[in-house]
Amino acid sequence: MSSVIETRGITKDYVVGEMIVRALRGVDFEVTAGEFVAIMGASGSGKSTLMNVLGCLDKPTSGDYFLDGTDVSGLTRDQYADIRNQRLGFVFQTYNLLARTSALDNVELPLFYDHSSRIENPRASAIEALERVGLADRLDHEPNELSGGQQQRVAIARALVNRPAIILADEPTGNLDSRTSVDVMSVFQDLNDQGITILLVTHEPDIAEYTRRIIVMRDGRIVGDRPVHDRRNAKKNLEAMPDADDLYLKDDPTYEGLVRP
């Protein structure tokens, strides 16, 4: 299989006052099409920095980054923008949705900037993307009218809508409770099953177990890289998981009488 992502000796330095923070100190790794990779590591180990470079949101200080075999280091701002727009989808820990803007409009946003006009009917594509993340009934809701999990699904739908080959997600479940996290992971597993390459950053080992490969970073370098042999199935686990209110109400003596007459 061909590699969709390949980095060689990527470094990233931040200059803070007199100090130079070396966030990445030479990252070499490869991701082939269809992989589902979790990136783990201590706080400050450079995970987000790496994701931003891979997502073309930031440029590395040195090193080469090949996306689908082409070196993107020398590209212009506009070409970078087009790569973000057409080939990558990015999901943030803090959702980053446009405020006071409906879920549908948020999801349609990337299509507004698609200079290739590959997609015939932006509105229909946006609705379809929202359906894929299970939010067909929330099209007109604005971010402040959605739960955290729902907002993250909108963000995932937005990352999907341009039919990217790769989705990058920086702690997509970082702000969600465990059940909703598994829920979001099931969305990612579906997408991966449909052939999309996914890289995600997480702190939680059991979330990483839903992927197929775990990379561990420390001090700006990759220090571990192993496949997940026994991938967990999010959908199955979700069914086995009790509802949060069930957990809470089970201890309540009046539970029977209250909820199910």
Next chain:
Amino acid sequence: MRRLRRLLRAATRSILKNRMRSLLTSLGVIIGVAAVIVMVGIGAGAQADVEAQISSLGVNSIIIFPERGHSANVSLAAGTQNKLTLDDARRVEEEATLLSGVSPVVRTNAQIVGGSGNWNTHVYGVSPAYLDIRAWKIASGELFTERDVRVKAKVALLGKTIVDELFDGEDPIGEQIRVGKTPFKVIGTLSEKGQSPWGSDYDDVVLVPVTTGLYRLAGGRYISMINVGARSLDESDAAIEEVTEILRNSHRLQPGEEDGFRIYSQADLMETATETQRVMTLLLGAVAAVSLIVGGIGIMNIMLVSVTERTREIGIRLAVGARSSDVLAQFLTESVVLSLIGGAIGTALAYTVTHILNNVVGMTTVVRPSVVFLAFGFAGAIGVFFGYYPARKAALLNPIDALRHE
């Protein structure tokens, strides 16, 4: 075309989504535009008023004064050449070809007594041609004649203010008044002329035959000035040259010697007054410009306050693949639309205010389209600049830096 429609739609959506910010932004433009138009309108109105007033005084009037302060020049025969006499006036009348009328003027101040009281006023000794030169009309009674001038008749014409002060507005014709100690008979009254552009009262005046004024009241040999009328405004300059020549001959001045008199034309005065008014219009305009700038600072504040939110929004747009030029076009469209709306409302407001000033308050305001365009353009430019400039800064950031903006 399709792109423009999309941009306009996105701009309208963004404006409606941020109602408060949009309102405050356009408020700056509204106030700026309205202030400039109204202020300059008031200035231009005052100017038009003065112009109308001055031309009602007789546009072609030319006045020759003796020059003061030359008596120290001993080469002149005892300073007599600095004075004007009735003889000078007569020579001008006889020799000039470009004049519609000539009147010597003797000006004195006197206490007048008559009717129900007394009053201190200006008494002008003039010839009958004076009224035509000054575009002045008789309200009632009649003008004195050349014969009255010859015999130094003790007859007088009263201005409106005198009629009001001494006769409570009653018809004074045939009444006796005393000017100083000399008794006069009132033979006519003058129509109301109002205030001069410099604020003095034209109607506070008594007209008497020039000879009467000179010999019975002023008791001298010299007249105060000669007032002539040019046949037309175009001939005003030529007429001034002609009069200068005649008076130089009359005074037997050699080439190179100074005139000894000074000539003003109403056209010059009008220019001066118009100039003064123009300065005032400029001042009002400056005040208006200040309010425009204050409005601009308001706009800037709003835009800067929202810059964090905007920068993050721009970060999101960049992150999903907007090119910098996409974002710039979008924000430019948005601020242009906002400024246009603000400018249109401001213009409408200005027209309403000037309409009220004209018809309810009774002021004169003149709204010139050029000023409207200028105000519109300037306020629009401020609105666009401050809407666009912070957006531009954000759009040129790395997407990740824009997203992290605090």
